[in-house]
Amino acid sequence: MKAAIIGATGYGGAELVRILHQHDYIKQYSVYTSSQVGMKFSESYPQFNQITNEQLKEIDIDKISEEVDVVFMATPSGISNELTPKIFERGLTVIDLSGDLRFKDQDVYETWYKKKASPKDVLQKAVYGLTEINREIVKDAKLIANPGCYPTATILGLYPLLKNVKVDLDSIIIDAKSGASGAGRKASLATSYCEVNENFRIYKVNEHQHIPEIEQALKTVNPELGPIKFNTHLVPMTRGIMATIYCKPLNKMTEKSLRDLYQDFYQNDTFVRVREVGNYPSTKEVYGSNYCDIGITYDERTGWVTIVSVIDNLMKGAAGQAVQNLNVMLGIDEGTGLYGPPLFP
Incomplete structure (x- = not known):
């Protein structure tokens, strides 16, 4: 091609x-x-x-x-x-x-x-091209709306839980952080070295444009979902997104059952890696790759679930996801051109 x-x-x-x-x-x-x-x-x-x-x-x-x-x-x-x-x-x-x-x-x-x-x-x-969720309709698409970076991390983190577990929908809180490359290459005061270095800042409080995108996607699995609580922070690093997600299931769970749920849901998805119980990902561990790594835990004391989802915002959050969608549309190996391991350190 x-x-x-x-x-x-x-x-x-x-x-x-x-x-x-x-x-x-x-x-x-x-x-x-x-x-x-x-x-x-x-x-x-x-x-x-x-x-x-x-x-x-x-x-x-x-x-x-x-x-x-x-x-x-x-x-x-x-x-x-x-x-x-x-x-x-x-x-x-x-x-x-x-x-x-x-x-x-x-x-x-x-x-x-x-x-x-x-x-x-x-x-x-246009087909919303979050491959792991919409693979079947991506196959026949000719026009793809590639997902945003924050939505990719957030939706992949929440989707299995909302699909399989009854959750207090008002309890969902998404605390997200991104590196400076998420703002693009154009020079701006907000992402200049002196403003970003040794600094940690919240931005677009309650008004980030990715909020309705996340809501739209999650409502496909649970139409009763209302407005979500989602805020973003700028971290003094170049690449990476971490979405730390909190929510409360309506029924008690176990740590193992929660992890098994995610493992089963993503067992055939090459680029989603579910961590072992007690193991949580960091952004550096997906740097330069198309992987989304997810760590999950259930706090029996409070009854709350915590989900940690990390991606490289320029890869799984942008270009890598776009090529993954192309591969699905072509009917070829989904990982063609994308199998390179993350860069570290």
Whole structure:
């Protein structure tokens, strides 16, 4: 196949280049930008020097449609909703890493993202590409809304419990943290070195745009779910997300039964690793990989469950997940191009 990456100069775009460069089924990939047209990709990312000679091209929908089979939209939110309908109507497969296609309700998107939503008919055709949950419908999709990074960690952490155990839905609390790369490559005061280093900060309190995405996905397993309590923090590190999730089951459980539930649920999912009882993951243990590691515990004293879910926000939270979806759509090994182990230290 031939692939195009629109928005290749962002962190997510660069990760796509890294993955597709070693993907067995991608014959060729091209890179597109609105800001660095004419530059070599390796000028923007010197680590690709002598690895790829691709030149950053201007975004030309007609030309792209003639030259490639699949398009990865690695653009900021608000751009894909203009470009994707034009690309999709030309018969190409589109995998959108932004938030522009994740909501079926246009009003929800416009309320939380403060941007004009994609056309309604396009949104209805988009499949939410959280592979482990929606694998069967991803197989036949041509338009994928790649999940957000926080939602990926949170939904994978909560889904097995909500599907199999009666939970006090008002008790769900998600305390999430992310590295600075989650804000993108564009320079800003909030993510500058002096602001981030040796600092720990909460942000977008009660108003993060990923809140309705998490609610929408979890309501598919429990329609009675109401508003969730979800807040995010910026950690002085580059990559990684940790979602620490608290909730109270309505009936007593055991530590072993809880762990067995998760192990059974994800037993056929290559990229979700459930930890042994008493073992909890850290972000460094999934760094640079497509894995989501989950640790779980039940406190018999309080009757509360604690779930710790970690991912690399640029991989399982963005580019890795996008390629995993592509693999499922192609009917090939789901881990093609993604089997590399995490980097450590």
